[in-house]
Amino acid sequence: MQHVGLVMECDYREGRTQDEAFAEAFEMARLADETGIDGVWLAERHFAAPRTPTDPGGAGIPSVSSVPLLMAGIIAARTERVRVGTGVSVLPLAHPIRLAEEAATVDNISQGRLDFGIGRSSFPRSYHGYDVPYDESRERFAEALDIILKAWNNYRFDHHGHYYNMDDVVVTPRPYQQPHPPIRIAANSIDTFGIVGQLGFPLVTGVRGQGLKQVANNLELYRAAVKESGHDVDDVYVRMPIYVAESMEQVRADTEESTMRAFRRTADTYIRTVEAEGENASAERRQRAEQLLNTTYDDLLVDRVAYGSPEEVAERLTEIRGQLGLTGVIMEPNLGGTVPVERVQNSVRLYAEEVAPALRG
Incomplete structure (x- = not known):
């Protein structure tokens, strides 16, 4: 069964208020529930306040989604059918016991509609704000996941690790x-694909920063690691910018400025991260920044979006699904955050009602 999802970054645009941002997010979840979208996925965005081009990280769009599991619980209580996922919970930035408790709570509120997407984030800015060294992110992620699984798979457990120590813990x-x-791990850097494959978990990856060709190469690493590790899993979701309108002319009019703004911002974030890391900066980040700076x-x-009429988007996503061997597609509905909300809602309706049936067929 093909999963047809929708990511919610809960941005709020210039001239809008936080109240309006929350209201729009809850309305989008209601629309997803009403139109048959399989799942909404809540991003985790920290310190995402309005910024200027001279601020660290460049100009950005603010977000109210710093506590995705809290948002997920509210959405679960207000909806009937749609699954609610974290897209993703950044494990190294929270205590794993607290995450295990909160996720289990949402799972109960939703009566089993939670999908627990997890990751460690591609950029260090959030870590700086929490005073967590980014170079510890991989080890912290692994230990946090180990604790969460112990909490869920055992009534009572002990744990003695590098970052956490606890005895006789019972999580309720x-x-x-x-x-x-269900647990799904995000991978965007090349080395993470192999690690997720070794662990044997379902995977979610994004197209925006790497492009479809690189995603295809990286998924080969994931599947090779799954096979070498003796796991029986081939479950991949791709998150990508998707926009559906009555014609390609309307799509371009709605999205060109917003989309280009988003990719320029992503390139700027890569550049500033590389500058901050100096000689320790990864070649992968440098290459992605150069590619995005020269992209029209x-x-x-x-290579990075699926835009068009319902027929064009359905055909493109069906082709991508076949090429990459996907089990799910997650829509980024308003890349750049400046498409008017009414047009975004129209796009989501067309996606749910005219594109999704073709993907599930």
């Missing part, structure tokens, strides 16, 4: 789904 409530909510809107239509 227990998850509604047994043994626990028409280039993006080929």
